[in-house]
Amino acid sequence: MRSLPSIIHLDMDAFFAAVEQAAKPSLRGKPVIVGGLGGRGVVSTASYEARKFGVHSAMPMAQARRLCPNAAFLAGRFEAYRSNSEIVMGLLRELSPLVQPLSLDEAFVDLEAGPYGPALAQADHETGERLVLALAEDLRADIHLRTGLTGSVGAAGSKLMAKIASEQAKPNGLVLVEPGQERAVLGPMPVRALPGIGPATEQVLRRAGLTT
DSSP states (O other): OOSSOOEEEEEETTHHHHHHHHHOGGGTTSOEEEEOOSTTOBEEEEOHHHHTTTOOTTOBHHHHHHHOTTSEEEOOOHHHHHHHHHHHHHHHHHHOSOEEEEETTEEEEEGGGSTTHHHHHHSOHHHHHHHHHHHHHHHHHHHHHHHSOOEEEEEESSHHHHHHHHHHHOSSOEEEOOTTOHHHHHTTSOGGGSTTOOHHHHHHHHHTTOOO
16 A cells, blocks of 8 residues: 555546537536437436436436436447547546556556656655645646546545545545545445445345445
8 A cells, every 4th residue: 555645546527428518518417318229228328417317327228218308318429439538548648657547438547657756755745645636636627628528536545445536526526535544434335335346246245244
């Protein structure tokens, strides 16, 4: 575990839907659902406005139409998503050559491997955390300036905690977990909140008496 929260996890907010809203002002503030429009189609991404109606990724599109009939249903424009992703990933690589993309809209970044690594190595705890926060805030601002999109950032001493922090930051926020505070953050969380824990594993853990 690192002594500074120098690993960040960026997760763009409702990425496909947000790209559509940024490109077409009439969609802003309205429910947007992107996915397969055929009879067996599923939801790829739902805007936050659509999520208020219970729509979520991987839901059958027919169910999404019942829950949110007045939404804009779009098949998706993957070239537009890819071009926006390239802009975002380029901004991440300005922070460090060590960028681990997980998808078009999600990546880990190791700040210690980048141009700010020497400053982080020499910084005391408080100064280092302030620098990480400043870099993360600048990243979010640059992404919005270049794409019109928002992203949530988690910063921590490990990839696991950075990802959990970015989930807590959603939407359009920043959460930093200080190294040494992992137990306090994880303790109250349900096991299902941990990355990689699905329904089946959750049930196994529950039977073993593990719920948090």
